[in-house]
Amino acid sequence: MKLTIQSFLAGIVLGAIFSLLNLPIPAPPNLAGIMGIVGIFVGFLILNRWNEMRGKAKRDLS
Template identity: 65%
Template structure:
């Protein structure tokens, strides 16, 4: 769980840096894009747990 929290906090810090530097966010800018990434991860985990 510690790795998840560190990853989340790192993401927040990078989001702040990208915003302050007026750079485009290196992630999908909408919820549908984020859910696509979650879906790819879920599919990967699902297949690895089945096989």
């Protein structure tokens, strides 16, 4: 929960900075764009759960 709050506050600060500098915001401008990002995350979670259920270990990318 702490990480979520920190991320939200960082987003507010960065959004204010972008506004003050008259820069375009680097985020989806509408609900459809946001839902696309949420969909990517949910798809990632589903595939990870599926692989865990099948007994496949998560690949180490480091």
